[in-house]
Amino acid sequence: MMCNPATPDFIAALRAQLPGSAFRESAPGYFEEPRGRWHGQGVVLTPNNTEEVAAIIRACAQARVPVVPYGGGTGLVGGQIAPDGPMPIILSLERMRTVRGIYPEENVMVVEAGAILQDIHGAAAAVDRLFPLTIAAKGSARIGGNLATNAGGVNVLRYGNARDLCLGLEAVMPDGRIWNGLKRLRKDNTGYDLRNLLIGSEGTLGVITAAALKLFARPTGEGTALMVVKDPRAALDLLAMARDQMGEGVSAFEIMHRAGLEFLAETLPDIRQPFLDLPEWFVLIDVGLARGLDPSAALEGLFADALEAGLVSDGMIAQSETQRHQFWEVREQIPEANRRIGSISSHDISLPISEIPEFIVKGAEVIARLGAFRVNCFGHLGDGNLHYNVFPARGRGREDHIAERDVIKRVVHDLVHAMGGSVSAEHGIGRLKIEDLERYGDPVKLDAMRAIKAALDPVGIMNPGAVLRG
Incomplete structure (x- = not known):
């Protein structure tokens, strides 16, 4: 079903329903994506609460105007950009940043979808808790977008993807109704899981407006090490050894190649290089251990055993928070070096x-x-x-x-x-990988996805052209 453009008359009708603060008059940054592959179009709206989001979606559904939900704009597959088609509404929840509640005794935080990931980290730390989802764009990525794309990041090994860190959602569905699924329950076995359907749907099935997030106890002792490995097979064996010795205390295990260090030296020479002689392969290991356990001692023991087994040939263990940051900066700046190359x-x-x-x-x-x-x-x-x-x-x-x-x-x-x-x-899929999904996706799954899309969004206004071909 064809959508209609957001005409001046349609925008005028919205202005009669919404406060002036919901309209972003000048917004060129919303029409670009980090890799510069697409340039979009649209009328940017920034509602202040869920009721305003619902009013916008209802109006768009009635007029068949497309809606492109917009988080922090950090997505790398074009899901937040509308490069063609009828003029859409770009719906940014950047003004909806409120922490609605923190429940340390439950290890739960309820937060609106526009909250920046790094701010969520800070709010959790203020009550001596950890929200473990972290990505390189944590300073600008918003939790609604993280959930809509089922973001991963460096701590999936221990804590899981965004999907695994969410207990409940509040969302506006494609007809403008509000789904009040913002529960703080660990068990809620009451039929189809709409939460998990919306997580990872990239704004094609509704707009996430708030989430109940899982928190965790902050590890008492944290440690980070870089270790030079013979090859990727040795890295896998080292990972198995680390988990045998430290169990779930291994938070992150990143593998890097010599090319990453060469790119850093070429494009970001101020980044402190950890090795004088660049290794072919090396790993970054991050651990967080319970009270009474020494992460440095655990990493030293791991290195000694791995050296004896012939898995590693060199390494260093961070001796301070500054050095931990330096080790992680190497990993986190590799994507920027890639971009510059x-x-x-x-x-x-x-x-x-x-x-x-x-x-x-x-x-x-x-x-x-x-x-x-x-x-x-x-x-x-x-x-x-x-x-x-x-x-x-x-x-x-x-x-x-x-x-x-x-x-x-x-x-x-x-x-x-x-x-x-x-x-x-x-x-995610966004617009970049639609052809890949069609080529490699299971046909039964694809048919089910199309049926779900048609059932929930029969007018086809939600992020048309993303995930499924329009």
């Missing part, structure tokens, strides 16, 4: 963890057959999520390889699919 094709993939070493070998072989390219492979080894990015040879730019981008993506994604993996691990 300019990838030809970037891939957010996941594989069965035991298949990762073989995939890295086979991936290098298929890329080498296409030409002289550089590959920066890094990511969340502990949960099987790699960021596998292909770059031009030194001295050339990605503009020299535009014609090869689709071929590179296809061979990487074909290999991932053949090895039982996913071509979208944590970034």
